Amino acid sequence: MDEFTVSRIFINLLIAAKWTVILSLIAFIGGGIVGAAITLMRISSNKWLRGISWAYIEFFQGTPLLLQLFLAFFGLSVAFGINLSPLQAATLALTGFTSAFLADIWRGSIEALPQGQWEAGSAIGFGYFKQLQLIILPQAVRLSVAPTVGFLVQVIKGTSLASIIGFTELSRAATQINNVTLQSLLIFSLAGVIYFLLCYPLSTWSQHLERKLSYKT
Amino acid sequence: MSSFEPQINAASTATLGTEPIIVAKDVEKWYGNGFHVLKGVSLTVNKGEVVVLMGPSGSGKSTFIRTFNGLEPYQGGSIEIDGIAIAHDNKGIELVRREVGMVFQQFNLFPHLSVLKNITLGPIHLRGMSPSDAEELGMSLLDRVGISHQASKYPGQLSGGQQQRVAIARALAMRPKVMLFDEPTSALDPEMVREVLDVMRKLAESGMTMVCVTHEVGFAREVADRVIFLAEGHLLTDTTPDEFFNHPKDERVKKFLSQILH
Numbered sequence: 001m002d003e004f005t006v007s008r009i010f011i012n013l014l015i016a017a018k019w020t021v022i023l024s025l026i027a028f029i030g031g032g033i034v035g036a037a038i039t040l041m042r043i044s045s046n047k048w049l050r051g052i053s054w055a056y057i058e059f060f061q062g063t064p065l066l067l068q069l070f071l072a073f074f075g076l077s078v079a080f081g082i083n084l085s086p087l088q089a090a091t092l093a094l095t096g097f098t099s100a101f102l103a104d105i106w107r108g109s110i111e112a113l114p115q116g117q118w119e120a121g122s123a124i125g126f127g128y129f130k131q132l133q134l135i136i137l138p139q140a141v142r143l144s145v146a147p148t149v150g151f152l153v154q155v156i157k158g159t160s161l162a163s164i165i166g167f168t169e170l171s172r173a174a175t176q177i178n179n180v181t182l183q184s185l186l187i188f189s190l191a192g193v194i195y196f197l198l199c200y201p202l203s204t205w206s207q208h209l210e211r212k213l214s215y216k217t
Numbered sequence: 218m219s220s221f222e223p224q225i226n227a228a229s230t231a232t233l234g235t236e237p238i239i240v241a242k243d244v245e246k247w248y249g250n251g252f253h254v255l256k257g258v259s260l261t262v263n264k265g266e267v268v269v270l271m272g273p274s275g276s277g278k279s280t281f282i283r284t285f286n287g288l289e290p291y292q293g294g295s296i297e298i299d300g301i302a303i304a305h306d307n308k309g310i311e312l313v314r315r316e317v318g319m320v321f322q323q324f325n326l327f328p329h330l331s332v333l334k335n336i337t338l339g340p341i342h343l344r345g346m347s348p349s350d351a352e353e354l355g356m357s358l359l360d361r362v363g364i365s366h367q368a369s370k371y372p373g374q375l376s377g378g379q380q381q382r383v384a385i386a387r388a389l390a391m392r393p394k395v396m397l398f399d400e401p402t403s404a405l406d407p408e409m410v411r412e413v414l415d416v417m418r419k420l421a422e423s424g425m426t427m428v429c430v431t432h433e434v435g436f437a438r439e440v441a442d443r444v445i446f447l448a449e450g451h452l453l454t455d456t457t458p459d460e461f462f463n464h465p466k467d468e469r470v471k472k473f474l475s476q477i478l479h
């Protein structure tokens with residue numbers, strides 16, 4: 001059997017971290033796009049759109065991500081004969097999960113703005129989407145940077161749950177290597193370092209963005 | 218004459234036009250909770266007139282003037298601004314809104330935009346003005362309200378009085394035919410009230426049609442052509458400032474005056 005040196009363990013973990021990164025990116029992009037749409041539905045004046053988006057958010061926030069991954073992969077197959085690949089299932093579940101939380105954060109930021117901001121825009125003569133674009137979103141984005149990035153950090157860690165449908169991402173790889181080498185402290189410390197390296201730049205970027213978007217008061 | 222763009226020339230209080238620009242007839246409004254807030258209110262304002270709207274808190278003053286630019290939908294009666302009807306369902310309201318400027322008690326400036334950008338936003342995006350033309354217009358309006366040196370600052374860096382003057386300039390930038398003021402000085406510290414009233418006075422002198430909800434008695438006496446009194450959703454009196462303040466007949470007006478004049 002091969003000698004498990006520190007560097008070999010680290011390299012193996014890095015290879016597995018590739019999946020952590022891919023799954024995270026899928027969650028960010030899918031969750032961001034769908035989340036934006038759900039946000040617009042949530043603040044719409046149409047009660048059907050509001051109702052549907054409310055139910056969507058309640059479902060994905062009210063059930064564990066683990067269950068969502070499980071349903072997407074096994075559930076759809078058993079119930080409807082829809083057989084998704086692990087990647088498709090992970091995309092579906094991670095997008096649903098992430099979009100629901102992002103939509104809730106973004107709706108909160110928009111609703112935190114004084115009603116007077118909408119009214120001032122209306123009084124000038126702007127229509128709904130111009131108000132959103134020029135007045136509401138620029139302010140809401142600034143409010144939502146910190147909670148959004150905070151949540152994305154949770155998502156990075158949450159991708160470890162995708163191991164249930166067969167992904168050997170960072171956490172899963174650490175567990176497997178540990179089963180063979182039994183060097184728990186070393187392995188999980190290294191895995192921790194990699195998670196940190198993934199998450200830390202996000203936090204720094206968030207602070208930078210907040211500074212950049214801030215305006216003088 | 219001040220340097221505000223006159224809407225009609227040489228509009229002195231003695232020779233007001235009689236061309237109606239706001240025609241509200243029997244306006245009825247209920248709020249969503251069933252509260253009957255406007256009970257058949259009628260008001261005609263002619264071009265160049267300054268009308269001050271007074272009344273106890275909760276009498277429906279804000280609600281009434283907010284129906285003039287569709288910020289509040291209404292259910293009965295009719296409202297026309299310069300010949301354009303405001304539909305009960307607010308259809309096509311954006312066209313009316315461009316012609317009606319509004320100044321709020323809380324200023325409602327856009328905090329993420331500089332003072333100048335607050336003013337140029339409407340002209341650029343709704344009037345199709347080029348940014349440089351809009352900036353020129355914005356600077357001249359800031360000059361007229363006396364704060365052109367603050368153009369690149371953000372609203373949060375200004376005093377309340379300065380913010381309210383920017384808000385007036387922002388509304389004027391759309392070159393409105395009518396200006397609505399909803400208690401523009403009520404949120405200000407006493408020492409800032411005058412600078413805002415002075416701007417409003419100059420605007421009135423320039424011939425702008427104005428409807429002002431305000432309890433500033435001095436302003437009403439000196440600037441208003443008419444004083445309207447609203448109580449519990451009814452328009453009780455519509456008269457000259459002299460009649461209103463010096464010879465009130467209605468008991469509710471007397472009671473109200475005794476409260477605001479101490």
Ligand SMILES: Nc1ncnc2c1ncn2[C@@H]1O[C@H](COP(=O)(O)OP(=O)(O)O)[C@@H](O)[C@H]1O
Binds near residue numbers: 252254275
């Ligand atoms: N959105 C609303 N829903 C229900 N009632 C309202 C609403 N806005 C105002 N009102 C009520 O309508 C009445 C008139 O309000 P308003 O027009 O703001 O009065 P004013 O400006 O004269 O103080 C008040 O009794 C107020 O409580």
Ligand SMILES: [Mg+2]
Binds near residue numbers: 278279280400
């Ligand atoms: Mg009011």
